[in-house]
Amino acid sequence: MKTVAYRLLAVALIATGLSLTTEAFFTLPNILNILRQASLTFLIASGLTLTILTAGLDLSVGANVGLSACLAATVMKSSGSIALGAATGLAFGALVGIVNGMMVTALKLPPFIATYGMLWTLTGVTYWFMGGDTIHGFSPGFRALGSGYWLGVPVPIYVMAAFLAAGGIFTRYTTFGHEVYAIGANREAARLSGIPVRARLNLVYTLSGAMAGLAAIVYLARLNSAEADIGEALTLPAIAAVLIGGTSLFGGVGSLMGTLVGALTLTLVVNGMNLRAIDANWQPLVTGAIVILAVWIDVVTRQRAEATV
Amino acid sequence: MDSGRSIPGAAYLLVILLVVFSIFGEGFATLPNILNIGVQGSVLLLLALPMTLIIMTEGLDLSMGAVLSLAGVVLATLLMNGHGLAVALAAAAGVGLAFGVANGVLVVLLELPPFVVTLGTLGIAQGLALVLTGGQSVVGIGDALPALYESRPFGVPFSIVSAAGAFLVFGFVMKRTRLGSYVSALGGNREALVLAGVHVNLVHVAIYAVGGLMSGLAALLLTGRMSAGHPTAAIGLEFDAIAAVIVGGTSFERGNGTLVGTLIGVLTIGVLKNGLNVMSVSSSLQVASIGVLVIAALVIDSALTALRRPAGSTA
Numbered sequence: 213m214k215t216v217a218y219r220l221l222a223v224a225l226i227a228t229g230l231s232l233t234t235e236a237f238f239t240l241p242n243i244l245n246i247l248r249q250a251s252l253t254f255l256i257a258s259g260l261t262l263t264i265l266t267a268g269l270d271l272s273v274g275a276n277v278g279l280s281a282c283l284a285a286t287v288m289k290s291s292g293s294i295a296l297g298a299a300t301g302l303a304f305g306a307l308v309g310i311v312n313g314m315m316v317t318a319l320k321l322p323p324f325i326a327t328y329g330m331l332w333t334l335t336g337v338t339y340w341f342m343g344g345d346t347i348h349g350f351s352p353g354f355r356a357l358g359s360g361y362w363l364g365v366p367v368p369i370y371v372m373a374a375f376l377a378a379g380g381i382f383t384r385y386t387t388f389g390h391e392v393y394a395i396g397a398n399r400e401a402a403r404l405s406g407i408p409v410r411a412r413l414n415l416v417y418t419l420s421g422a423m424a425g426l427a428a429i430v431y432l433a434r435l436n437s438a439e440a441d442i443g444e445a446l447t448l449p450a451i452a453a454v455l456i457g458g459t460s461l462f463g464g465v466g467s468l469m470g471t472l473v474g475a476l477t478l479t480l481v482v483n484g485m486n487l488r489a490i491d492a493n494w495q496p497l498v499t500g501a502i503v504i505l506a507v508w509i510d511v512v513t514r515q516r517a518e519a520t521v
Numbered sequence: 522m523d524s525g526r527s528i529p530g531a532a533y534l535l536v537i538l539l540v541v542f543s544i545f546g547e548g549f550a551t552l553p554n555i556l557n558i559g560v561q562g563s564v565l566l567l568l569a570l571p572m573t574l575i576i577m578t579e580g581l582d583l584s585m586g587a588v589l590s591l592a593g594v595v596l597a598t599l600l601m602n603g604h605g606l607a608v609a610l611a612a613a614a615g616v617g618l619a620f621g622v623a624n625g626v627l628v629v630l631l632e633l634p635p636f637v638v639t640l641g642t643l644g645i646a647q648g649l650a651l652v653l654t655g656g657q658s659v660v661g662i663g664d665a666l667p668a669l670y671e672s673r674p675f676g677v678p679f680s681i682v683s684a685a686g687a688f689l690v691f692g693f694v695m696k697r698t699r700l701g702s703y704v705s706a707l708g709g710n711r712e713a714l715v716l717a718g719v720h721v722n723l724v725h726v727a728i729y730a731v732g733g734l735m736s737g738l739a740a741l742l743l744t745g746r747m748s749a750g751h752p753t754a755a756i757g758l759e760f761d762a763i764a765a766v767i768v769g770g771t772s773f774e775r776g777n778g779t780l781v782g783t784l785i786g787v788l789t790i791g792v793l794k795n796g797l798n799v800m801s802v803s804s805s806l807q808v809a810s811i812g813v814l815v816i817a818a819l820v821i822d823s824a825l826t827a828l829r830r831p832a833g834s835t836a
Contacts, residue, residue, distance in 0.1 A: 319819075319820050325815075328760070329815040329816040333809045334809075334812075448644050451637065494652055501641065501644075507634065515632075
């Protein structure tokens with residue numbers, strides 16, 4: 213918990229710096245906008261956090277958001293039913309997660325390469341399925357999920373808060389949560405102590421896929437349109453959010469709260485760049501540099517911890 | 522290195538694909554089309570050769586496609602501004618080499634996990650390419666490069682000659698030099714190399730550096746083919762390279778692999794894409810088919826490993 217506090221301090225420092233140097237930063241609309249944006253990143257990154265906690269990885273989350281959103285949009289348009297469309301997106305996202313889980317557990321493939329193969333499979337299918345089309349214009353009721361307000365606060369923030377609370381309880385106070393950490397810390401020890409490792413990993417990857425499906429629905433409601441490239445720029449920021457939040461790539465260390473702080477940090481940086489009118493083309497560069505820095509800190513922290521044991 | 526099997530499994534797949542497409546794909550088995558497969562596969566081979574060494578040493582380089590795109594943009598911009606081809610190519614190679622060395626330092630000296638770190642350098646290279654060009658294509662690169670690209674030394678397209686040359690150089694280094702045997706040993710036998718007094722880290726960084734250098738050099742062929750530089754031209758090409766290496770029988774976990782296997786892997790992917798193209802399957806589904814191919818190759822590899830393992834030692 214101490215590391216999360218340090219990271220919150222970093223967020224506060226960036227925010228203070230931005231509010232001192234740019235006038236538009238410390239205004240209610242901008243703060244709400246940042247929180248809304250961070251909510252979307254958090255939703256994608258939350259399931260990913262679980263896989264990384266088990267010392268795994270899910271590189272397919274961005275591509276999964278893309279195809280789930282396109283499928284949901286298509287069903288919504290053709291059936292006219294928001295519920296059916298949303299259910300399709302969620303179910304497809306979870307299905308991708310189930311397949312990822314099977315590749316990792318039943319087929320024993322390394323998670324990074326299995327989900328990397330999944331990334332390109334999904335990307336190819338998305339482009340084929342959309343054939344260059346754009347689906348846009350959804351009912352105001354659905355769009356409220358992404359861009360609406362309730363009691364003056366953007367709706368995605370409520371979604372984020374609900375899943376943060378649920379996920380927090382799940383990971384910290386349930387046996388399942390403790391088992392996820394145990395698998396990440398030492399898989400062999402977890403197996404020997406009677407934890408059903410394969411079943412738990414299957415569930416973790418399924419949750420990661422389902423959260424990508426959920427994020428796809430919120431994202432679709434926010435953008436009010438679906439194109440084949442919708443998920444392309446999402447993977448790197450999601451991984452960045454998890455790593456900045458202090459979750460270790462080596463498993464067993466980290467938290468969903470940390471990932472939220474990571475998502476906030478990243479969103480603040482991007483927001484600051486926007487406010488200072490820095491070309492959006494710099495964003496992949498900055499995100500990439502942040503990822504490398506975060507991994508470096510992770511490795512150094514781990515080496516220090518090992519040295520003191 | 523090639524104990525146990527002299528013919529990579531991909532060779533059978535390649536023969537099957539060739540037969541199927543020759544029967545069902547109209548215009549597949551013609552000389553122009555076969556040459557076309559070679560031309561399309563040449564850029565891929567330039568990336569897949571170093572990727573083989575990187576994967577043999579239990580690493581990965583996800584940044585190659587983005588670095589190649591960046592090097593292409595640099596090459597095209599210098600040509601557009603009237604610099605000579607040699608200068609432009611040297612700059613492109615330098616950009617690639619710089620990224621390769623950076624990857625090597627991050628992975629080997631700082632001991633950061635390669636698949637996430639090279640995802641980071643991917644972002645940096647992609648961002649730089651976008652910033653340099655404002656997201657636009659760089660056109661008006663003059664006649665020197667297109668003319669070189671269109672040339673046919675000994676009647677063979679320039680890109681195929683280049684790729685063949687690179688294959689021979691890599692093959693010579695791996696088979697005939699001490700450096701090659703160090704690289705082979707690095708995957709499964711690092712400790713022995715350290716004890717033998719080899720500068721292991723230097724060799725290991727050099728492998729990533731070569732990956733970057735080859736990405737930079739490949740910009741010559743890519744830019745020549747398009748007669749332009751585009752900041753996202755080669756995004757995702759690293760996946761084809763990884764696919765070729767895995768299909769060619771190099772394993773992530775055992776540290777073994779062969780360049781011949783990778784060549785067959787590159788040809789398999791080239792034939793698959795071209796054949797699907799001839800049969801009017803959309804290019805998007807070709808991407809998906811390679812994703813499925815990689816997963817299938819991994820599954821077969823892990824099944825074969827499980828079969829070879831003595832009974833009773835389940836993981």
